[in-house]
Amino acid sequence: MFKELWESFTDALEGLGSVVHFLFRLVVNSPRALLRFDLISQQIFNSGAFSLVIIMLSGLFVGMVLGLQGFQLLQRFGSEEALGTAATIGLVKELGPVVTALLFAGRAGTALASELGLMRATDQISAMEMMAVDPIQRVVVPRFLGGVISMPLLAAIFSVIGIYGAQLIGVQIMGVDSGSFWSQMRAAVSLSDVSEGIVKSLVFGIACSLIAVYQGYYAAPTAEGVGRATTRTVVTSAVVILFLDYLITAAFL
Amino acid sequence: MNGRPVFAGLDIKIPRGKITAVMGPSGTGKTTLLRLITGQVLADSGAIEVAGENLRALSRANLYVLRRKMGMLFQNGALLTDLSVFENVAFPLREHTNLTERLIRQLVLTKLQAVGLRGAAELMPAELSGGMSRRVALARAIVMDPELLIYDEPFVGLDPISLGVILRLIRRLNDTLGITSIVVSHDVSEISTVADQVFLISGGKVVAGGTPQELKSNPTEIVKQFIGGLADGPVPFHFPAPDYFDELLSRKEAL
Numbered sequence: 001m002f003k004e005l006w007e008s009f010t011d012a013l014e015g016l017g018s019v020v021h022f023l024f025r026l027v028v029n030s031p032r033a034l035l036r037f038d039l040i041s042q043q044i045f046n047s048g049a050f051s052l053v054i055i056m057l058s059g060l061f062v063g064m065v066l067g068l069q070g071f072q073l074l075q076r077f078g079s080e081e082a083l084g085t086a087a088t089i090g091l092v093k094e095l096g097p098v099v100t101a102l103l104f105a106g107r108a109g110t111a112l113a114s115e116l117g118l119m120r121a122t123d124q125i126s127a128m129e130m131m132a133v134d135p136i137q138r139v140v141v142p143r144f145l146g147g148v149i150s151m152p153l154l155a156a157i158f159s160v161i162g163i164y165g166a167q168l169i170g171v172q173i174m175g176v177d178s179g180s181f182w183s184q185m186r187a188a189v190s191l192s193d194v195s196e197g198i199v200k201s202l203v204f205g206i207a208c209s210l211i212a213v214y215q216g217y218y219a220a221p222t223a224e225g226v227g228r229a230t231t232r233t234v235v236t237s238a239v240v241i242l243f244l245d246y247l248i249t250a251a252f253l
Numbered sequence: 254m255n256g257r258p259v260f261a262g263l264d265i266k267i268p269r270g271k272i273t274a275v276m277g278p279s280g281t282g283k284t285t286l287l288r289l290i291t292g293q294v295l296a297d298s299g300a301i302e303v304a305g306e307n308l309r310a311l312s313r314a315n316l317y318v319l320r321r322k323m324g325m326l327f328q329n330g331a332l333l334t335d336l337s338v339f340e341n342v343a344f345p346l347r348e349h350t351n352l353t354e355r356l357i358r359q360l361v362l363t364k365l366q367a368v369g370l371r372g373a374a375e376l377m378p379a380e381l382s383g384g385m386s387r388r389v390a391l392a393r394a395i396v397m398d399p400e401l402l403i404y405d406e407p408f409v410g411l412d413p414i415s416l417g418v419i420l421r422l423i424r425r426l427n428d429t430l431g432i433t434s435i436v437v438s439h440d441v442s443e444i445s446t447v448a449d450q451v452f453l454i455s456g457g458k459v460v461a462g463g464t465p466q467e468l469k470s471n472p473t474e475i476v477k478q479f480i481g482g483l484a485d486g487p488v489p490f491h492f493p494a495p496d497y498f499d500e501l502l503s504r505k506e507a508l
Contacts, residue, residue: 118334119333119334122329122331122334123327123328123329123331124331124332124333124334126293126327126331127325127327127331127332127333127390128333129293129320130291130293130320130323130324130325131320131344131345131348131393131397132317132318132320132321132345132348132349133344133345133348133349134317138348
């Protein structure tokens with residue numbers, strides 16, 4: 001049993017090493033890929049624009065729930081006016097980046113992984129290598145960068161719509177004073193809160209995109225392999241996002 | 254591969270400008286041979302030279318330079334599914350050259366015309382039949398005017414008409430462009446009509462070689478079995494297993 005434990009530990013280390021090595025290859029290839037921005041903007045469209053509806057809807061509902069629950073809680077202390085501050089800090093620092101990243105992994109990450117896995121399974125990756133085109137440079141890096149660029153933008157949109165949702169419930173329905181909702185929010189939310197959110201969404205974007213392209217690129221070239229790659233993308237992304245979330249939160253304290 | 258050598262003592266010379274067929278029973282490593290020739294996998298020992306270059310000694314960049322002189326037709330065509338037929342054929346040009354849009358258009362349409370699919374230029378790969386996608390892939394493989402063209406099982410799953418079309422294209426491309434061609438296949442009768450030279454591989458080495466006619470008159474058991482399509486012979490019908498009679502009589506639990 002001890003031996004098996006040790007083996008699974010070394011396997012995990014090996015896996016981590018190959019992910020880091022893969023990230024290194026992506027970073028090395030990034031400057032040249034940036035020269036062909038049309039390929040990246042196509043991927044921003046694929047990962048970002050197609051995730052917009054789900055991000056906006058989820059943002060609205062999460063904001064509405066925050067508005068409702070925040071109001072109930074704050075009312076007990078007679079400080080409903082702080083609703084704007086509470087909802088905004090919750091959204092910008094925590095819920096915006098985390099929920100967006102989880103949704104992004106489910107929507108765009110799985111699409112990336114299965115696309116790359118199928119390209120591998122149908123020999124498209126080998127065909128590119130045979131045409132003397134580096135698939136990392138031509139296919140993987142644009143998808144990676146597209147994801148990295150999309151994630152913070154999506155998180156920002158999520159937070160903005162969430163704040164609107166909280167305002168919709170708190171001010172329009174529960175009757176919190178509109179002026180104090182906004183002015184308290186502006187007074188209490190500092191730049192460091194916003195930058196924490198930005199850092200988180202950037203890091204999550206890198207993590208989600210890396211996991212998705214890594215799983216897809218190294219998927220076993222079978223139907224089962226592609227299926228497993230998509231599942232692993234979601235599961236690994238979710239765990240990694242929450243773990244990184246803790247680390248970054250702690251770092252900003 | 255997995256500790257088991259795929260080839261041992263394999264020695265093949267492929268002449269320039271000719272069509273060379275590589276045949277062999279399934280699982281003898283024909284596709285692996287192609288991957289070795291194209292440098293997609295490196296041999297553990299021995300040397301592979303393509304156009305005078307030893308593949309093992311080449312850096313990745315130089316291997317890519319060498320590959321520009323090669324074209325390869327994959328079993329299923331391997332077209333890029335997110336690009337149209339036109340863009341698929343234009344892909345190597347766009348990646349490797351700075352030609353003007355007009356020139357690219359002309360080159361692509363010429364190659365598509367050569368495989369008879371100029372009219373399908375705007376279709377997506379998903380809209381093509383198996384034979385058509387293989388022809389598009391062929392047009393893509395020749396668009397950079399390669400010196401060496403490799404066909405991996407080009408006849409699998411084709412109807413007789415498409416098969417005839419591909420056969421004729423292989424011959425015509427070879428004759429008109431002087432391309433060296435390597436065709437991996439196990440369709441004995443089809444390949445005999447186009448190949449200049451045939452190698453039969455089995456058990457990791459060449460068991461027979463020569464013109465298709467020479468191969469047909471070869472008296473070796475394995476060649477006879479392969480050419481005649483006999484179920485049992487040197488390549489056994491049965492996967493290795495303990496004697497069936499003994500197993501039936503033994504008291505061992507059934508598997």
